[in-house]
Amino acid sequence: MATGMMFPDFDEVHPLARGPFVALANELHYLWSKGLIPVWFRPFEIYRTPQRQVEMLRTGKSKAGPWSSAHQYGLAVDFVPYIRGSWSWTVPLTTWDHLREQAHKVGLLNDIEWDRAHVEHPAFAKLRAALQPKVSAVPNAAHLSEQPPKVRG
Numbered sequence: 001m002a003t004g005m006m007f008p009d010f011d012e013v014h015p016l017a018r019g020p021f022v023a024l025a026n027e028l029h030y031l032w033s034k035g036l037i038p039v040w041f042r043p044f045e046i047y048r049t050p051q052r053q054v055e056m057l058r059t060g061k062s063k064a065g066p067w068s069s070a071h072q073y074g075l076a077v078d079f080v081p082y083i084r085g086s087w088s089w090t091v092p093l094t095t096w097d098h099l100r101e102q103a104h105k106v107g108l109l110n111d112i113e114w115d116r117a118h119v120e121h122p123a124f125a126k127l128r129a130a131l132q133p134k135v136s137a138v139p140n141a142a143h144l145s146e147q148p149p150k151v152r153g
């Protein structure tokens with residue numbers, strides 16, 4: 001296991017969720033440095049403002065609106081292969097599977113098929129559920145669905 005603070009911007013991650021993300025980043029670097037996985041998955045984006053989330057929704061880069069992404073809560077990090085000085089999303093699925101395997105080992109989620117870089121803390125699902133409006137609490141909203149919107153990213 002690598003040691004030291006190689007990724008100082010992890011202070012953008014929620015303090016109570018920081019441990020597994022730092023462990024994942026360090027393990028991914030270690031495995032790559034030893035030739036055990038083919039690419040170096042580096043943290044590409046961590047905290048994302050709601051304003052930037054609006055822009056990403058508009059431009060089709062995300063399917064989540066403002067305050068609907070774990071990135072707005074410091075509970076997601078996108079890990080992207082960094083190859084010879086450039087970010088690359090176009091690696092084989094079997095390469096992305098290494099990120100998934102390592103994320104799961106530290107208790108993080110990496111299960112969105114159209115967003116393989118997205119690694120999310122499981123606390124976000126609970127937070128999102130808690131923030132869903134209750135139909136009974138919203139006047140004249142009995143017609144609204146109780147199903148939460150299916151947005152991630």
Ligand SMILES: [Zn+2]
Nearest residue numbers: 076078118153
């Ligand atoms: Zn993401």
